[in-house]
Amino acid sequence: MLFKLTLPRIQASTVHNNNILLARSGYFSGIYLKYPLVRQRFGYFARIACKGPFTKNRSSPILVKLMLKSAKSIIEVRNLTKTYKGDVKAVQDVSFDVAEGEFFGFLGPNGAGKSTTMNMLVNLVKKTSGTVKIDGFEVSEHPDEVYKRVGFAMQEVGLDEVATAREMMQLHGRLYHMPAAEIEQRIKELLKLVELEKIADKFTSTYSGGMRRRFDLALSLIHKPKILFLDEPTQGLDPHARQLIWGHIRDLNKAGMTIFLTTHFMDEAEQLCERIAIMDKGKIVTEGSPKELMAKHNAANMEEVFLKTTGSNLANEEVNNNAADPYVRARR
Numbered sequence: 001m002l003f004k005l006t007l008p009r010i011q012a013s014t015v016h017n018n019n020i021l022l023a024r025s026g027y028f029s030g031i032y033l034k035y036p037l038v039r040q041r042f043g044y045f046a047r048i049a050c051k052g053p054f055t056k057n058r059s060s061p062i063l064v065k066l067m068l069k070s071a072k073s074i075i076e077v078r079n080l081t082k083t084y085k086g087d088v089k090a091v092q093d094v095s096f097d098v099a100e101g102e103f104f105g106f107l108g109p110n111g112a113g114k115s116t117t118m119n120m121l122v123n124l125v126k127k128t129s130g131t132v133k134i135d136g137f138e139v140s141e142h143p144d145e146v147y148k149r150v151g152f153a154m155q156e157v158g159l160d161e162v163a164t165a166r167e168m169m170q171l172h173g174r175l176y177h178m179p180a181a182e183i184e185q186r187i188k189e190l191l192k193l194v195e196l197e198k199i200a201d202k203f204t205s206t207y208s209g210g211m212r213r214r215f216d217l218a219l220s221l222i223h224k225p226k227i228l229f230l231d232e233p234t235q236g237l238d239p240h241a242r243q244l245i246w247g248h249i250r251d252l253n254k255a256g257m258t259i260f261l262t263t264h265f266m267d268e269a270e271q272l273c274e275r276i277a278i279m280d281k282g283k284i285v286t287e288g289s290p291k292e293l294m295a296k297h298n299a300a301n302m303e304e305v306f307l308k309t310t311g312s313n314l315a316n317e318e319v320n321n322n323a324a325d326p327y328v329r330a331r332r
């Protein structure tokens with residue numbers, strides 16, 4: 001369920017940015033967004049971020065920031081399945097949607113199939129069956145259209161150790177056929193964004209773990225992707241470095257980028273994600289906003305939701321020695 005609005009009436013007062021609708025609750029003959037007809041007509045689903053508590057006094061208009069996003073799912077996954085050699089059923093008949101501009105979290109214990117799913121979404125791992133559409137393009141039929149639209153930072157950062165940040169970014173820009181001047185401009189912007197301007201001309205082998213992650217994030221953004229895929233972007237980082245990454249990702253999402261994130265950190269998921277799917281043994285076991293999930297599973301926090309839905313306690317997890325990530329495999 002993408003849209004649950006408890007307010008009975010919402011008046012559309014301004015639509016701007018094609019996305020954001022400022023609405024007020026009140027007596028007005030507003031559009032009743034619960035009506036399927038209205039939803040259909042506008043082609044939107046809504047997410048509200050309340051700017052204050054609702055009061056019963058409807059006569060004082062309460063400004064509600066109603067963010068309406070295109071109903072078009074920017075990621076559409078249907079019956080996605082991956083069976084590795086040896087009949088390893090890593091992903092089994094998984095279906096879900098991610099809306100444009102959404103911050104979507106993908107959680108699950110080690111070996112659940114998160115990386116396999118994510119890699120299939122960006123066509124790095126070939127799916128066994130099912131369909132994946134990215135911005136309307138089926139990944140296996142139009143991989144180039146998909147690559148243009150997605151940026152990805154995989155589970156293990158694979159940097160060329162004898163290249164500098166600038167050199168790697170230049171190379172990536174060229175791979176996306178970007179003009180040289182635009183590449184230079186992007187390098188400047190992105191290194192500033194992730195606060196790495198100072199190390200632009202140093203070999204990547206000299207970077208700390210946090211720097212590598214931040215640089216990998218910048219690298220994944222060179223071509224201004226619409227969707228950013230992040231596989232455990234804060235794994236192995238200290239709390240300060242994690243906070244830095246969170247801030248950057250949050251800003252990107254605020255600017256309109258769709259984020260697909262897998263993470264092990266429940267606080268990360270709870271704070272950042274608008275909607276979460278939890279995967280276990282290759283299947284999605286539950287899906288919803290953090291609040292919805294906590295209510296549905298009668299849990300005080302996401303950690304409890306996780307424990308209840310997967311029976312898995314993250315603290316006791318062991319390292320997955322057979323991760324789907326190509327970089328992890330390459331290093332074995």
Ligand SMILES: Nc1ncnc2c1ncn2[C@@H]1O[C@H](COP(=O)(O)OP(=O)(O)O)[C@@H](O)[C@H]1O
Nearest residue numbers: 084088090110111112113114115116322323324
């Ligand atoms: N290349 C591979 N060959 C065989 N099995 C694999 C491969 N990659 C992953 N797997 C298996 O698929 C399952 C899902 O792995 P993965 O997608 O990495 O899970 P997660 O990212 O949730 O930890 C695991 O059982 C893993 O051992």
Ligand SMILES: [Mg+2]
Nearest residue numbers: 114115155323
């Ligand atoms: Mg993984």
